[in-house]
Amino acid sequence: MNAATSPKRSARNRLRNTPGALRGALVLFAGTIIALVWANLPGSNYEAFWHLPLGFEIGSFTFDLDLLHWVNDALMALFFAHVTLEVRRELELGELRDWRRASVPLIAAVAGLVVPALVYVAVTWGSGSVEGWGVVVSTDTAFVLGMLALVGRVMPPALRIFLVTLAVADDVGALAVIAFAYTDDFTPLPLLLAAAGLGIIALMRFARVWRGVLYLLPSILVWVGFLLSGVHATLAGVAIALLLPIFATRFDDIRRAQDHVRAFQMAPTARYARTAENSLARAVSVNERAYNALTPYVAWLILPVFALANAGVRITQDSLLDAFTSRLTWGIIIGLVVGKTLSITVATWIMTRVRPNALSPSLRLSQIFGVSLLSGMGFTISLFVVELAFDDPTDVSRAQIGVIAATALAAILGAIAFSILSGREQRLFPNRDRLLRPLDPDRDPVLGDASAAIITVVEYGNYATPFSPGATEMRQEMIGRFGSDVCHTFRHLPLEEPLGRSAALANEAAAEQGRFWEMRDALLAQAPIRTERQIQRAAAAAGLNLRRFEHDWMHSIGSERVVQDVDEGHDMHLMQAPAFFIDGRRYTGAIDPDSVNSAVAEALDRAHARAGTTGMGKDPRAMSPCTTFRNEVIET
Amino acid sequence: MSGMTVPGPLIGRVAVVFGATGWIGRAICTEFVRLGASIVMVGRDRERLHEMHQQLDVDDRIMPAVADVTSPLDVDDARRAAIERFGHVDLLVVSSGVISGSAFEDGVPGDWAQMIDVNLRGLLHASQAFAEPLLTAADHGGPADMVFIGAVSTDVHAPRFAVFNAVSAAIKQLARTLRYEYGPRGMRVHIIEPGFGVDPNQVSQEELAAPSPRPRLRESSPVTPQTIAAVVALAASLPKGANLAEALLLPTEKVSS
Numbered sequence: 001m002n003a004a005t006s007p008k009r010s011a012r013n014r015l016r017n018t019p020g021a022l023r024g025a026l027v028l029f030a031g032t033i034i035a036l037v038w039a040n041l042p043g044s045n046y047e048a049f050w051h052l053p054l055g056f057e058i059g060s061f062t063f064d065l066d067l068l069h070w071v072n073d074a075l076m077a078l079f080f081a082h083v084t085l086e087v088r089r090e091l092e093l094g095e096l097r098d099w100r101r102a103s104v105p106l107i108a109a110v111a112g113l114v115v116p117a118l119v120y121v122a123v124t125w126g127s128g129s130v131e132g133w134g135v136v137v138s139t140d141t142a143f144v145l146g147m148l149a150l151v152g153r154v155m156p157p158a159l160r161i162f163l164v165t166l167a168v169a170d171d172v173g174a175l176a177v178i179a180f181a182y183t184d185d186f187t188p189l190p191l192l193l194a195a196a197g198l199g200i201i202a203l204m205r206f207a208r209v210w211r212g213v214l215y216l217l218p219s220i221l222v223w224v225g226f227l228l229s230g231v232h233a234t235l236a237g238v239a240i241a242l243l244l245p246i247f248a249t250r251f252d253d254i255r256r257a258q259d260h261v262r263a264f265q266m267a268p269t270a271r272y273a274r275t276a277e278n279s280l281a282r283a284v285s286v287n288e289r290a291y292n293a294l295t296p297y298v299a300w301l302i303l304p305v306f307a308l309a310n311a312g313v314r315i316t317q318d319s320l321l322d323a324f325t326s327r328l329t330w331g332i333i334i335g336l337v338v339g340k341t342l343s344i345t346v347a348t349w350i351m352t353r354v355r356p357n358a359l360s361p362s363l364r365l366s367q368i369f370g371v372s373l374l375s376g377m378g379f380t381i382s383l384f385v386v387e388l389a390f391d392d393p394t395d396v397s398r399a400q401i402g403v404i405a406a407t408a409l410a411a412i413l414g415a416i417a418f419s420i421l422s423g424r425e426q427r428l429f430p431n432r433d434r435l436l437r438p439l440d441p442d443r444d445p446v447l448g449d450a451s452a453a454i455i456t457v458v459e460y461g462n463y464a465t466p467f468s469p470g471a472t473e474m475r476q477e478m479i480g481r482f483g484s485d486v487c488h489t490f491r492h493l494p495l496e497e498p499l500g501r502s503a504a505l506a507n508e509a510a511a512e513q514g515r516f517w518e519m520r521d522a523l524l525a526q527a528p529i530r531t532e533r534q535i536q537r538a539a540a541a542a543g544l545n546l547r548r549f550e551h552d553w554m555h556s557i558g559s560e561r562v563v564q565d566v567d568e569g570h571d572m573h574l575m576q577a578p579a580f581f582i583d584g585r586r587y588t589g590a591i592d593p594d595s596v597n598s599a600v601a602e603a604l605d606r607a608h609a610r611a612g613t614t615g616m617g618k619d620p621r622a623m624s625p626c627t628t629f630r631n632e633v634i635e636t
Numbered sequence: 637m638s639g640m641t642v643p644g645p646l647i648g649r650v651a652v653v654f655g656a657t658g659w660i661g662r663a664i665c666t667e668f669v670r671l672g673a674s675i676v677m678v679g680r681d682r683e684r685l686h687e688m689h690q691q692l693d694v695d696d697r698i699m700p701a702v703a704d705v706t707s708p709l710d711v712d713d714a715r716r717a718a719i720e721r722f723g724h725v726d727l728l729v730v731s732s733g734v735i736s737g738s739a740f741e742d743g744v745p746g747d748w749a750q751m752i753d754v755n756l757r758g759l760l761h762a763s764q765a766f767a768e769p770l771l772t773a774a775d776h777g778g779p780a781d782m783v784f785i786g787a788v789s790t791d792v793h794a795p796r797f798a799v800f801n802a803v804s805a806a807i808k809q810l811a812r813t814l815r816y817e818y819g820p821r822g823m824r825v826h827i828i829e830p831g832f833g834v835d836p837n838q839v840s841q842e843e844l845a846a847p848s849p850r851p852r853l854r855e856s857s858p859v860t861p862q863t864i865a866a867v868v869a870l871a872a873s874l875p876k877g878a879n880l881a882e883a884l885l886l887p888t889e890k891v892s893s
Contacts (some may be wrong), residue, residue: 540709
């Protein structure tokens with residue numbers, strides 16, 4: 001009914017809703033192309049530019065690095081810190097909390113280090129270029145994550161986490177290889193400095209220092225220590241990020257922050273502003289604050305500059321011809337593309353045979369295969385090792401071409417694999433973008449007036465995941481902002497957390513006493529639910545008859561709705577809680593009150609427009625009650 | 637503890653006493669133990685419960701349970717613990733309560749809220765949580781008693797205690813209604829109303845639950861906690877067909893409030 005306006009709007013929306021990682025990937029690839037063009041322009045100053053020294057001098061002390069090293073050792077330390085922060089968070093609170101699960105990408109990473117090196121050695125055996133085995137051990141984290149964001153958009157989030165973990169572990173291994181096999185000027189003494197810095201960070205963490213800035217000083221110490229030792233300084237980023245404090249946001253902290261903000265509202269003085277700021281910061285762990293602070297810089301500055309500085313390899317027709325007849329080049333290509341793919345896929349396959357639950361249930365081996373294809377993108381560290389391993393300019397050129405060819409090939413093969421997988425994914429889960437069961441007031445507890453509301457918001461969530469304390473506020477804001485235009489329901493999506501299902505049943509047991517929403521708020525106040533006691537406390541706080549509650553809960557009175565929700569959640573391929581359906585369509589943006597509510601506002605505008613074009617009167621409320629929503633065509 | 641070997645009328649009974657460490661509750665616990673009952677002493681103060689436990693000196697029939705009567709979860713935990721320890725409960729006494737008074741226009745709303753919370757809401761929690769075990773006991777053919785300790789002032793309209801009296805009247809009304817609801821199902825609901833012969837106008841604020849500092853006036857009253865406990869014990873030990881439903885306990889010489 002709005003065919004004329006929809007393509008334009010959806011194109012604009014698509015751009016706006018593009019995940020940050022994807023936009024970052026596009027910028028990264030743009031940087032790569034520019035670098036390649038720049039380096040191959042006649043009379044190019046590419047090399048000379050990146051070797052300009054930059055530093056400072058204090059009295060007799062001078063410190064300088066050339067631009068390339070500033071990028072690769074300093075900026076990239078921030079990048080590695082950024083990805084490691086994410087891995088660390090997943091290890092502590094997320095997907096990889098279970099060691100069995102975390103061990104799969106780690107072991108796959110080890111296999112992905114060793115096997116390609118062996119493949120390379122086998123191919124080049126006896127050719128005198130065997131010492132270049134270090135070229136094929138590493139995956140380029142930045143490129144591979146960007147590529148996955150580009151080609152693996154419909155893949156479950158767990159796949160990205162698998163890849164991040166794999167890539168970070170792989171980088172640590174590769175950088176260690178560089179340090180011990182290719183660094184001539186390795187001096188262990190400055191590592192003591194780094195160790196001291198790490199020790200200070202550990203102490204600060206133990207003392208519960210929460211001000212992020214204070215961690216900066218020892219961090220610089222760690223970085224300098226790594227740099228002076230000759231070990232690749234990006235390892236400093238990994239080590240620091242692993243140590244930074246991480247914890248789930250606690251409801252008490254949020255409430256304290258709220259109190260302080262309220263105090264500031266009443267008396268907007270500098271002192272209250274400061275306490276409010278502090279308590280707000282304190283509620284979120286240093287890990288997450290650092291991650292968020294780094295994110296825009298990583299995507300928009302660090303990665304494109306990194307690509308610009310590293311991707312500019314000089315390629316001529318002659319060097320190409322020479323390279324593709326040399327065993328060295330083919331050793332690298334086969335090592336990276338075949339070696340990486342085989343080793344990671346096979347290692348993961350063996351792990352899943354040995355331990356049936358080792359892989360997240362949302363992942364399939366075919367997806368791991370796709371990721372392992374992508375991980376043949378060696379690039380930066382590979383190019384870096386090329387410089388260290390070979391002296392002869394011909395060998396260097398052959399190796400560089402090998403790395404670029406392997407990277408391009410891996411990217412292309414990975415893209416093909418993922419386009420096939422994505423098609424399958426969409427065939428398997430055709431309903432992933434739309435709500436299977438419309439909001440039904442006879443079945444769903446509804447906030448708002450279902451017969452008067454113009455659009456519906458359906459939330460699938462659970463009480464056992466750590467990131468849900470804001471849900472109550474989000475809902476209140478929604479109600480405050482849209483009033484009777486929007487009606488809201490909550491459905492259950494207990495994922496793998498042990499008590500998720502139990503809490504969902506408790507919520508339904510409370511509904512038996514007419515206190516579904518009160519119980520929901522009480523459960524959220526206790527979230528994340530880790531013990532049955534928290535559920536009992538919530539039941540008391542929700543004002544339930546505890547005896548009846550206990551009985552209904554134990555006898556799974558509400559299991560029918562929970563089971564239905566879970567089944568439909570599975571059919572819609574919901575892998576993450578909370579998941580929102582706004583006006584029947586899956587919402588994919590950020591989960592915070594502002595983003596969700598502005599999406600609701602947009603959906604409301606669309607609904608108004610829809611009502612306007614159908615010409616059924618001025619008041620849209622009269623014609624589009626959300627209970628009849630199921631009859632409407634949903635555009636996908 | 638002289639009567640310990642004498643078989644008492646409450647042998648085999650399991651009593652739960654809310655407000656066990658209070659002025660009246662303490663006497664009721666002592667009396668119950670003396671008459672052979674097993675008791676669960678429920679109070680907020682762990683130390684005082686412990687101290688009482690040691691004084692009563694019969695380990696196998698006493699279980700202290702720390703619970704705040706205003707918390708439904710605490711009360712429910714106490715129920716669970718009592719059933720787990722003794723298998724059943726057939727006697728509930730709610731003697732927890734606070735009292736504060738002043739001229740109505742000077743009254744502190746927070747004090748009112750506290751009285752409503754402890755005296756009324758707490759009693760509702762306790763009686764609801766234990767209604768089921770008591771009914772089960774009645775179903776098994778044994779006696780089942782729910783005893784509320786009320787206040788005589790509901791009838792006397794003691795000035796300066798308007799809110800306390802209103803709350804006490806609610807409790808009395810609850811007892812009367814529950815009697816109709818539960819009587820046919822074999823459970824006796826009693827309300828025992830002691831009057832101390834104290835001029836309430838001289839008592840500005842006192843806590844029934846607190847042992848000290850206790851108003852001397854009430855302490856010197858001939859209506860002692862022991863006499864109240866004796867009435868409670870009597871109510872619980874009558875043959876189960878007869879219900880000592882409401883009892884007014886007053887000083888002989890000074891019958892006004």
